[in-house]
Amino acid sequence: MGKKVTVVGAGFYGSTTAQRLAEYDIFDTVVLTDIVDGKPEGLALDMNQSRPIEGFETKVVGQTTGPNGEGYEAIEGSDIVVITAGLPRKPGMSRMDLLGVNAKIVRQVAENVAKYAPNAVVIVVSNPLDEMTALAQIATQFPKQRVLGQAGMLDTARFSHFVAETLAVPVASVRTLTLGSHGDTMVPVPSQCTVNGKPLSELLPAEKIEELVVRTRNGGAEVVGLLKTGSAYYAPSAAAARMARAVAEDSGAVLPVCAWVDGEYGISGVYLGVEAAIGADGVNRVVETDLTESELAALKEAAEAVRSKQADVANL
Numbered sequence: 001m002g003k004k005v006t007v008v009g010a011g012f013y014g015s016t017t018a019q020r021l022a023e024y025d026i027f028d029t030v031v032l033t034d035i036v037d038g039k040p041e042g043l044a045l046d047m048n049q050s051r052p053i054e055g056f057e058t059k060v061v062g063q064t065t066g067p068n069g070e071g072y073e074a075i076e077g078s079d080i081v082v083i084t085a086g087l088p089r090k091p092g093m094s095r096m097d098l099l100g101v102n103a104k105i106v107r108q109v110a111e112n113v114a115k116y117a118p119n120a121v122v123i124v125v126s127n128p129l130d131e132m133t134a135l136a137q138i139a140t141q142f143p144k145q146r147v148l149g150q151a152g153m154l155d156t157a158r159f160s161h162f163v164a165e166t167l168a169v170p171v172a173s174v175r176t177l178t179l180g181s182h183g184d185t186m187v188p189v190p191s192q193c194t195v196n197g198k199p200l201s202e203l204l205p206a207e208k209i210e211e212l213v214v215r216t217r218n219g220g221a222e223v224v225g226l227l228k229t230g231s232a233y234y235a236p237s238a239a240a241a242r243m244a245r246a247v248a249e250d251s252g253a254v255l256p257v258c259a260w261v262d263g264e265y266g267i268s269g270v271y272l273g274v275e276a277a278i279g280a281d282g283v284n285r286v287v288e289t290d291l292t293e294s295e296l297a298a299l300k301e302a303a304e305a306v307r308s309k310q311a312d313v314a315n316l
């Protein structure tokens with residue numbers, strides 16, 4: 001039987017993710033849900049009508065859900081669930097300002113996912129990302145490797161875009177890496193950044209690289225500032241959809257994701273941005289990269305910063 005993927009939350013992030021997943025044409029069904037009556041059904045109808053033009057057979061199913069889990073039967077048997085439900089930032093807000101309100105939403109969603117799609121791999125997107133990923137694991141009680149979060153792919157993509165633009169080279173020739181948290185303790189890994197295999201440090205002065213790192217760290221806020229309402233969704237949905245695809249195809253692709261780290265890099269017991277091999281069961285393994293001493297120190301610092309915040313989410 002073909003695969004089924006659900007996207008919870010039919011806002012900007014969720015609807016663009018559903019569209020990308022449908023256009024891959026590798027799933028039987030993409031289910032899109034939301035609490036706003038008719039919104040997911042309307043978007044699904046619209047996406048289905050693009051099938052003859054884009055040429056995909058995947059069916060998109062929209063489903064409004066209620067406060068007591070009404071409608072969640074639609075997600076039954078999903079292989080993958082992407083959780084995008086929750087408020088986005090407004091200009092001037094940090095991701096942590098969303099903690100209280102989004103924790104309630106993500107807990108409710110995760111409990112229904114556990115009930116109706118007990119075998120799914122869960123990809124969390126809602127912010128603050130590292131905390132919401134930890135909360136989704138607690139609320140589902142799924143094995144830790146079956147719950148992961150999207151952040152690193154986006155941060156890395158932003159960094160690569162800025163490098164490509166600065167050097168006027170194709171993005172395909174650029175490799176960058178960011179680890180750590182999705183926020184203030186994002187850890188860029190310049191030692192792993194290359195252009196056509198050449199170290200970035202040989203192509204750009206240190207101050208310029210630092211400028212691009214700062215712009216990457218503030219990449220989300222820069223978009224929020226321009227949009228004024230809502231946050232980025234084209235690059236973020238591309239990242240979440242690629243992660244879901246790696247799970248669906250059991251590809252083993254090594255991607256920067258928010259994963260449960262237990263011993264790697266000498267760090268234990270925390271959801272953190274690392275590179276991981278992704279397959280049908282979620283995270284097959286965390287892949288350790290060679291880091292310089294200062295990069296490793298920054299990663300350990302990021303782990304401690306998110307650890308203390310993640311410890312609190314169990315009570316939210």
Ligand SMILES: NC(=O)c1ccc[n+]([C@@H]2O[C@H](COP(=O)([O-])OP(=O)(O)OC[C@H]3O[C@@H](n4cnc5c(N)ncnc54)[C@H](O)[C@@H]3O)[C@@H](O)[C@H]2O)c1
Pocket residue numbers: 008009010011012013014033034035036065084085086087088089098102105108109124125126127129150151154182230231232233236
């Ligand atoms: N991880 C990342 O890299 C990243 C990047 C961008 C945005 N985000 C986050 O993704 C989330 C969604 O962003 P967006 O731009 O789509 O926002 P949005 O406001 O466009 O959409 C959010 C949707 O969630 C729905 N929702 C609220 N409560 C729900 C519930 N209990 N069940 C189902 N749906 C519910 C809302 O009705 C709304 O349609 C935000 O928290 C945002 O901060 C994360």
